[in-house]
Amino acid sequence: MSAPLIELRGITRTYGEGEAMVRALDGVDLIIREGEFVAIMGPSGSGKSTAMNIIGCLDRPSDGHYLFNGVEVATLDQDQRALLRRNYLGFVFQGFNLLARTTALENVELPLIYKGQPRAERVARAGAALMRVGLEGREDHAPSQLSGGQQQRVAIARALVGEPMVMLADEPTGNLDTKRSVEIMELLRQLNRDEGLTIVMVTHEEDMAAYASRLVVFTDGRVVRDEPVTEGAA
Amino acid sequence: MLWETVRLAFTAIIRNVLRSFLTVLGVVIGVAAVIAMVTVGQGSSVQVSSNVESLGTNVLVLRSGARMMGPGTRDTAPAFKLSDVEALRELTVLSAVAPVVSTSETAVYGNTNRATSITGTTAAYLDIGGWEIARGRSFTTLEDKSGANVCIIGETVRTALFGATDPTGETIRVKTISCEVIGLLVAKGAGSFGQDQDDIILMPVRTVQRRLIGDQDVASVSMKLASGVSSDRGISEIETLMRERRRIAIGEDDNFSVTDMKEIASMLGSINAVLTGLLSSVAAVSLLVGGIGIMNIMLVSVTERTREIGIRLAVGAQAGQVLMQFLVEAVVLSVIGGVIGILTGLGLAYVASGFMSIPFSPSVSVVALAFFFSAVVGVVFGYFPARAAARLDPIEALRHQ
Structure with a gap:
């Protein structure tokens, strides 16, 4: 078994203080290893999104340890977390979150700009990433000229372009119809199986979770189920 | 990375051209106003100092009445006569003396006419006033003495009556007299008060006195100091002579005044500076308002x-990168506004200079300063919004609709 890539130990996240304090996460222990495709499920308010934000270093835990690739990252400041996101993480969101009036290629280039890569290299890499998600020929299309499924592919290309250690997908099929959803999930599974990309995905659809290799279920800020997904469900 | 940020800023600005333009309009107006005010102001001070030079700092003017006249006091002081001019001519401290008698009349040539000012004087006036003859000749001594029906016209009068043709030898009619145009003056442009100095007809003093005004009075006397004579010494000699001729007792105040051009020039200069400063500060306020925009x-x-x-x-x-992005965008916006403003301001100043007949004298330092200030406006007024952007929580920001 490979080394833990993401290791959450006793992660707690609280909002507010005193009487009004809410425990979004209440002592979560979770280990995700390289090459895994983890689906996180749970009812709304179960803490699955909070956990995703902490794993994605967008948020900091109130208590507990988060080791990323063996390094404590729970106490990093804002700028250090930005660097971590820049170099090791790729995000895919439910709402695609592409820059409007900006071409597919430029959207995919975005993370590389912050990595300080020269323009020629950025264009080459962004083009290659778009090809990986099957969008060759759409480089100059703005998001408004693309279908929902295509927009999400651009977002996936953007997450891939920086060669991250893990891709974090927050309800990636939430805004798509069944046919497009299946296509996106096939793409994610292919990236996971063929290229060994570690994927952590939040979803509320059983059908989509079935594409993953492991299912983690949250309820009331705790992990209540953690099991491998049985083959052949999809 | 900075270049990327600047490129990004341009992309964001171009994405919404109309709004970007309206955003910078305040800065454009502010900068344009400052540039136009200062450039016109400088042009007019250049004009004043060149006028002083053209008049010569050695020119004195003798007028009837006390120096600081209240209303009506002038009437009690007797006017000068040509005999006063003759007496002044005897002073060795003066190299030239010319009587000045002025009136306004309409000059007619064929079916064109022009209302203009008529100055009755002598050939010495041209020397004192720094006038040059472009065509033809000046008055002869005989013409001066006899009051011949001849005249020398300014460029504005020539253009109005003759267009581009040569006026010398032609005859124009002024009131009841017909006079031959013997000379054309070289154009001088606008005077210190913005008046058109070329809108003038010169005639021998006696001609104007007898035929146009009908008295023997001389309103003022223009004089030029001999070289090496200080204006203080010249003034004091003229004063002594005039007090004697006008029989003013010791202890009594002068009923005439002698002014040197330096005095007038410095007064004009300071009025100019105050006006420019005042208008520029109004313009600076609009720059501030532009920044707030x-x-x-x-x-x-x-x-x-x-x-x-x-x-x-x-x-x-x-x-820090988000902060920089928005700050650079604000600075790029305001610098674009500044550049447009500088060009607009120079354009306005150019047109205004033309209308006011003053030299167009743009100043590199003022343009540089305006450019610098527009960048500063961007930094100062862009910082607060940029900080607001940089302080956003990524989770909240992503959730924002």
């Missing part, structure tokens, strides 16, 4: 682009 729109822009900021933060932009 930029801040306002940048704040709106930050709210509008909250999601974009969230996306940038998610893919690894640091707070």
Whole structure:
């Protein structure tokens, strides 16, 4: 078994203080290893999104340890977390979150700009990433000229372009119809199986979770189920 | 990275051209106003100093009445006569003396006419006033003495009556007299008060006295100091002579005044400086208002682009980079506004200079200063919105609709 890539130990996240304090996460222990495709499920308010934000270093835990690739990252400041996101993480969101009036290629280039890569290299890499998600020929299309499924592919290309250690997908099929959803999930599974990309995905659809290799279920800020997904469900 | 940021700023600005333009309009107007005011102001001080030079700092003017006249006091002081001019001519401290008698009449040539000012004087006036003859000749001594029906016209009068043709040898009619145009003056442009100095007809003093005004009075006397004579010494000799001729007892105040041009020039200069300063400060206020306009729109822009900021933060932009992005955008905006403003201001100043017949004298330092200030406006008023953008929480920003 490979080394833990993401290791959450006793992660707690609280909002507010005193009487009004809410425990979004209440002592979560979770280990995700390289090459895994983890689906996180749970009812709304179960803490699955909070956990995703902490794993994605967008948020900091109130208590507990988060080791990323063996390094404590729970106490990093804002700028250090930005660097971590820049170099090791790729995000895919439910709402695609592409820059409007900006071409597919430029959207995919975005993370590389912050990595300080020269323009020629950025264009080459962004083009290659778009090809990986099957969008060759759409480089100059703005998001408004693309279908929902295509927009999400651009977002996936953007997450891939920086060669991250893990891709974090927050309800990636939430805004798509069944046919497009299946296509996106096939793409994610292919990236996971063929290229060994570690994927952590939040979803509320059983059908989509079935594409993953492991299912983690949250309820009331705790992990209540953690099991491998049985083959052949999809 | 900075270049990327500047490129990004341009992309954001071009994406909404109309709004960007309206945003910078305040800065454009502010900078244009400052540039136009200062350039016109400088042009007019150049004009004043060149007028002083053209008049010569050695020119004195003798007028009837006390120096600081209240209303009506002039009437009690007797006018000068040509005999006073003759007496002044005897003074060795003066190299030239010319009587000046002025009136306004309409000059007619064929079916064209022009209302203009008529100055009755002598050939010495041209020397004192720094006038040169472009065509023809000046008055002869005989013409001066006899009051011949001849005249020398200014460029404006020539253009009005003769167009571009040569006026010398032609005859124009002024009131009841017909006079031959013997000379054309070289154009001088606008005077210190913005008046057109070329809108003039010169005639021998006696001609004007007898035929146009009908008395023997001389309103003022223009004089030129002999070289090496200080204006203080010249003034004191003229005063002594005139007190004697006008029989003013010791202890009594003068009923005439002698002014040197330096005095008038420095007064004009200071009026000019005060006006320029005043107008420029009004313009500077509009620059400030322009800056607030930029801040306002940048704040709106930050709210509008909250999601974009969230996306940038998610893919690894640091707070400082987001701050820099918005700050650079504000600076690029205001610098664009500054450049447009500088060009507009120079254009306005150019047109205004033409209308006011003063030299167009743009100053590199003022343009540089305006450019610098527009960049400063961007930094100062862009900082607050940029900080607001940089402080956004990525999770909140991504959730923003």
